[in-house]
Amino acid sequence: MEKKRGTIVAIVVALILAVISLGVAFAAFSTQLNINGTATVQQSSWNIFFASASNGSKPSSAGTLPAANITEHGSASSTLASLSADNFSWAATLTAPGDYVIYTFYARNTGSFNAKVRSTLSPNVTCTYADTTSAQTFCNSHVTYGIYKNEACTQAVTADDPLNSNSSAQYWVKVMLLDNFATNGSDLPTQAVTVTAPAVSVYYDQN
Amino acid sequence: MGRRKGTTISIVIALVLAVVSIGVAFATFSATLNINGTAEVQASNWNIFFTSTNGGNAAGTSGVSITPTLSNDNSLTVTATGTGTLKTDSFTWDGTFKTPGDRITYTFYIRNAGSYAAKITSINVPDISCTKGGSSETTVCGKITYGIYTNAAGTTRLAADDTLAAGASKQVWVVAVLDKNMTASQLPNAPVTVNPDTISITYTQQ
Numbered sequence: 001m002e003k004k005r006g007t008i009v010a011i012v013v014a015l016i017l018a019v020i021s022l023g024v025a026f027a028a029f030s031t032q033l034n035i036n037g038t039a040t041v042q043q044s045s046w047n048i049f050f051a052s053a054s055n056g057s058k059p060s061s062a063g064t065l066p067a068a069n070i071t072e073h074g075s076a077s078s079t080l081a082s083l084s085a086d087n088f089s090w091a092a093t094l095t096a097p098g099d100y101v102i103y104t105f106y107a108r109n110t111g112s113f114n115a116k117v118r119s120t121l122s123p124n125v126t127c128t129y130a131d132t133t134s135a136q137t138f139c140n141s142h143v144t145y146g147i148y149k150n151e152a153c154t155q156a157v158t159a160d161d162p163l164n165s166n167s168s169a170q171y172w173v174k175v176m177l178l179d180n181f182a183t184n185g186s187d188l189p190t191q192a193v194t195v196t197a198p199a200v201s202v203y204y205d206q207n
Numbered sequence: 208m209g210r211r212k213g214t215t216i217s218i219v220i221a222l223v224l225a226v227v228s229i230g231v232a233f234a235t236f237s238a239t240l241n242i243n244g245t246a247e248v249q250a251s252n253w254n255i256f257f258t259s260t261n262g263g264n265a266a267g268t269s270g271v272s273i274t275p276t277l278s279n280d281n282s283l284t285v286t287a288t289g290t291g292t293l294k295t296d297s298f299t300w301d302g303t304f305k306t307p308g309d310r311i312t313y314t315f316y317i318r319n320a321g322s323y324a325a326k327i328t329s330i331n332v333p334d335i336s337c338t339k340g341g342s343s344e345t346t347v348c349g350k351i352t353y354g355i356y357t358n359a360a361g362t363t364r365l366a367a368d369d370t371l372a373a374g375a376s377k378q379v380w381v382v383a384v385l386d387k388n389m390t391a392s393q394l395p396n397a398p399v400t401v402n403p404d405t406i407s408i409t410y411t412q413q
Contacts, residue, residue: 029412031255031325033317034297035355039383039401041337041347042286042305046391112394113306114284206283206306 044112048204049085051106054168058110059085065103074099076177090197092175094143097188100176102153106168107202114207117161120147124198125175130191138189142180145197148172162207171202251322255410256295258318261376265295265318273298273313280308280387287311287385300381307350307394308387312361317408318376324413326370330355333404339397347399350386355379355406370413 049058052066065081065088072078072092076099080091083105092101109115127139147157153174163169175197181187256265259273273291287309289302302311319325337348355365361382371377383403 029253029323030328031253031410032296033255033257033408033410035299035381035406035408036297037300037302037353037381037383037403039302039304039311039351039353039403041351041385041395041399041401042303043397044305044394045396046394206281 042112045110046113046206047111048107048109048115048163050083050088051108051168052083054106054108054170056106056108058108059083062087062089065105069104071100071102071104073101076101078103087201088173090173090175092195094175094177094195097142097177097181098179100174103173104151104170105173106170107163107204108168109163109165109204112165114162114164115204116163116207117157117159118203118205119159120157120202126196128194128196129189130194135189135191135193138187138193139195141187142178143176143195144178145175145195146173147202148174157202163204164207252320253323253412254321255317255319255325255371257293257298258316258376259293261316261378262318263316263376265320266293266315267295270294273300273315275300275302276312276314278310278312279306280310280384281306283308285309289313291381298381300383302383304351304383304385307385307389310361310382310384312359313381314359314378315381316376316378317371319371319373319410322373324370324372325410326413327365327367327408328411329407329409330365330367331404331407332364333406335401335403337399337401339395339399344395344399346393347385347389347395348401350389350393351383351401352386353383353403355381355408365408371410 051057051059052069062082062084065083070078070081075095076092078090078092078101080089081103082089088103088105090103094100125139125143125145127135127143129135146153149155149157149161149169149171151172153172157171161169175195258264258266259271270292273293275289275291277285277287277289279285283306286305287302289300289311291298291300291313293315298313298315300313333353335348335351335353337344354361357363357365357379359380361380361384365379
């Protein structure tokens, strides 16, 4: 009886050892590979706005453009020059051929990313006579309007113009009654002409 | 009585002789069949590791530098940076993002130089946690995608049951991306530290 029990114990021990040895063998055929990483998302911002000075701060509300930023040529006069962070509105009276008004201000990029002009709102003007009839033909021939990137107002702001981070771009908005009338003045307007221009809108994309 | 005893003895002797004679006869008709064999347990090993080249050697314990490919999903100027160190059984990287769409891509190989086919029995998709100024951050954190992939585009994750035949190498890509559709208001006003979980890949004999 005692001998039989001993045999059973020996068999059980042998089985346990066999199972353990299988486990050891299984572990030996397994590999763990690890991938560790850390990253930092840097501080950044996107901040582009109009300002009256190259280092000006972002206007919190619409304000009048300083007189120094307005050029009235001939008998022309500006009656409105309102600049906010994202809008410029103007109004002017042009009396004699060759009259023009130039407004200048800045687009500032104080954000982290370089930008470029995606597009500009087409600065087409609409014109009406005092009797509300269309004066579009007159304007098309005698009035020019645009937003330019040089003081001489010969180079229009166009798509892909850059505005890099921490830089400014100076713009000039010019409206002019051309000096191209007939020498006999036959095409001068017989009524006042109201010229309506859309707000200057410049769209920027990250560059 | 004495006669009977003699008879019994005779019978016993006869039986003994008969048995002996049968044995002799049996021996006459017996044959010895032998089975002999030799066997060899071939050399084999289990050896799976990271390597920087297809079919290359293990990256070693001191590690080799892995230079990432840096790009931007919006085709913008790339502002991401990254470094990586590959060792035999680990890959450690560090990177920085700045512009939405910034993408950091590392590529290397997992090689099975052992004798047995293997397959992945365990791999985790890593959770990502972030901090900003010592506090938990979730807005930017939710814009980070990270993992190990089987394609360069970073669209197919390396997953369980993926096999690796004996002698084969598998190219993998570790990709981290800052979402290209972040809005200006979601940009961080202070650096955000991103801490992804360790990705652990367990290969087991197939």
